[in-house]
Amino acid sequence: MKFTLEQTIEILGLNQIENAIFSSLFIQQLYNGINTYNVDSGAVVRAIRGIGSSTQKKISKERQFYGEELKGLHYIHWFEARFIVKNLSNHWKLDCENSMKFHSQTKQSFSKQGIRIGDYISEEAINQFTHDFVQGFHDRALSNKLTGERVIYLNHNDERYFLTLAFHSESDEEVRQRIEKFCFSEWPFIKDYLNTSNNQNHH
Incomplete structure (x- = not known):
């Protein structure tokens, strides 16, 4: 079943979120x-509803852009299950060849079960390693370091104007161009916030 735009608004309860446009x-x-x-x-909607709440701060928090392309705008992260792998990779630095953090944790996990290099790896040792490896995700969450994609918005006259979703695979320039193309005509005042010729932030 395919939903219409109107049904999307209703299903997600967008018209029930206070101070959000x-x-x-x-x-x-x-x-x-x-x-x-x-x-x-x-x-995405759960992240928006959580802006400013103590629950939201455990996962993400409201942030400002300081780069030239998007300075004046704010963003939060939204998180979904498919981001777990990326967060584990970030935590254990798996993108780095021969990650010392991951290597050290592997040795530590096995040593808890009395396993040394060259020993037979028991099922208990594998379970210990799995537990410790996944614990990295929880540690990252408690430290407010979970990586998600971004919800970009503008604070204006006590309202939040939600402009676009953005992905880390995109450059700030690409996101800016999308905002210019689709949002400037809808809300011309955005130009004042994104005018990089006067480096002023509006509050």
């Missing part, structure tokens, strides 16, 4: 997510 682009992205499953639209 959503661009047509943003709604379209959530609509695409709910119909194609390429984005967990429900997770």
Whole structure:
């Protein structure tokens, strides 16, 4: 079953979120997510509802852009299950060849079960290693270091204007171009916040 834009707004409860206004682009992205499953639209909305709450701070927090392209805008991360692998990779530095952090943790996990290099690895030792490896995800969450994708918005006149979803595979320049293309005509005042010729932040 394919949902319409109006059904997307209703299903996700966008019109029930206080002090939140959503661009047509943003709604379209959530609509695409709910119909194609390429984005967990429900997770995005939960992150938005949690802005400023103590629960939200455990996972992500409201942040400002300081780079030239998006200075003046804010963002939060949203998190969904498919990001777990990336967070584990970040925590154990698996992108680094011969990660010392991962190597050290492996030795530590096995030593808890009395396993030394060259010994037969018991099922108990494997379970210990698995537990410690996954614990890295929980440690990262408690330290507020979970990596997700970004929800980009503007604070203006006590309202949050949600502009676009953005992915870490995109450059700030690409995100800026999308905002210019789809959001400037809808909300012309955004230009004042993104005017890089005067490096002023609006509050």
